[in-house]
Amino acid sequence: MDLPVQDVLRPRSLREALRVLADHPGARPVAGGTDLVVQLRDGRRQAELLVDLSRVGLDGITETDRGIAIGAGTTMDVIATHRAVRTHFPALATAASQVGAWPIQCRATLGGNLANASPAADTAPALLVAGAAVTVASARGQSQLPLEELFVGPGRTSLRSNELIVSVLLPVSRTGAGRRLVERFVKVGPRREQIISVVCMAGRVVVAADGRLELVRLAFGSVAPTPVRARATERLLERRVLDDRLRQEALGVVQEDVKPIDDVRAPASYRRLAVATLLDRFLAEVARG
C-alpha cells in the first residue's frame, strides 16, 4: 500500500534541503524511514510532503582535534563497527549494534534516532554520557546545542520544522596516566534482538589512580518523558571512592532521578527495579576494574 503522502522532494545538497524546508513549512524530512514510514502507515503522523535526505550527504564519521563528529545520516551498522567509536565510546557502539536487527541497522540513522525523540531511543543514553553536542542547521546558518536540550518530551524536540540535525560531536578527552575508563551500554527487553528497550542504561566513569571516581555520567532510557541523565546519583558518586555503602546509597538515590510510567511494555515498578539492577551491575564492574 502506498504511504499517504502527496509528494517527495529529493534535494542533492544540504543547502538545497534547507531551502526546501524553509519554503515548505509542512514538509517532513525522511532519512532511513524506519520510524517515519511506520508512523505514516499507522496514521500516527501525517505529512503532505516528504524531503528525502538520502542524497544530501549527511553520512560519515570524521575524527578532528575536537573529537569525533558523526554525520546525522550515518547508519547504525557503520557506527557499531567504526574503530574510533569503539575505542573512545564503546557504549555508543554497543547501543548502535542493538538498534533493531541487521536490516534495520543498515537503514536507521543517528539523526533519525534522535529527531524521533523516543524516550527509548537506544543511542541517546550513550550519547548523553559521552557529553554529545548536536549541530543543527537551517537556511540561516548553523548552531550547536547540548544533546539534552534537543529532547523536549516523548516524540518532541526543540527543532523547528525548517531545521535539520547535521551531525553529533563527541568530545574526546585523554583519560590520562593511571586513570581507567569504564563505559557500558545495557538494555533490558523480552528478547535479545530487535526489541524496543523496556529500560536501557549507559554509564561512563573515569577512575583515578587513588581509586576516586573522577568523572561519573549515568543516563537512562524509557524511564522518563525523555532520555535522562541521573544527575543526583552522579553528584553522589563523584570524587568518592566506591565501596559497598556508597553503592547501596546510589541504588536509593537513582530512584529519585527517574520517573518511569506504566505502559504496555512494563509497569513502573518493574522499571524502577531494572534501573537499580542495571546500576548495581555497572558499579560492580567499575569496582572490579
Add this chain to the structure above:
Amino acid sequence: MAERVSVTFTLNGERRTFTVAAGRRLLDLLRDDAGLSGTKEGCGAGECGACTVLLDGRPVTSCLVLAASVEGRSVVTVEGLGGASGALHPFQRALVEKGGVQCGFCTPGVAVTGAAILAQGISEPGERARLLSGNLCRCTGYSKIFEALEAAREGSNG
C-alpha cells in the same frame, strides 16, 4: 491526487526506470511495478524480514524504504542473488539441499540476508545468529538454515 515521481536505479544488475506514486514503498515497486513477487510482505513494519532485499549490498527491509529514495542506487532481490543468468546463489542451493525451506514464506528474506553474511565472510556462529535475528522463521527452527550457511561457505572455499 498524489504526485508521481520517476526513479532510476539498478535492479538485479539492470538499469531500470519506474514512474510511481510519491508514497510508493520499494516493496510494492518490486512486486507490482517490476513484477518481482519473490520479495514477500509479512508485517509491513520492519519486524519480520520477509521483505529483505540488498540496497548497495546491505540488507534492508523494503517495506520501510521509500521507492523514490533508491534513485541512483543498486537493489538486488532474491531473483537476482545468483547473478544475471538466473542461476541460484550457492546459499539458495544449500537451503534446498539441507532442507532449510519449509513453508517458504521467510525464505526470500533469509536467502538475501544469508547471502550478505557470506559476502562479508562472517563465519562466527554467534555473529551469524545476531545478523539473521531480523529474519523470522516460524517453521525450520533455524538449525538447517545455519547448516546451509556453513555448507555454502565450505562450497565457495572449494
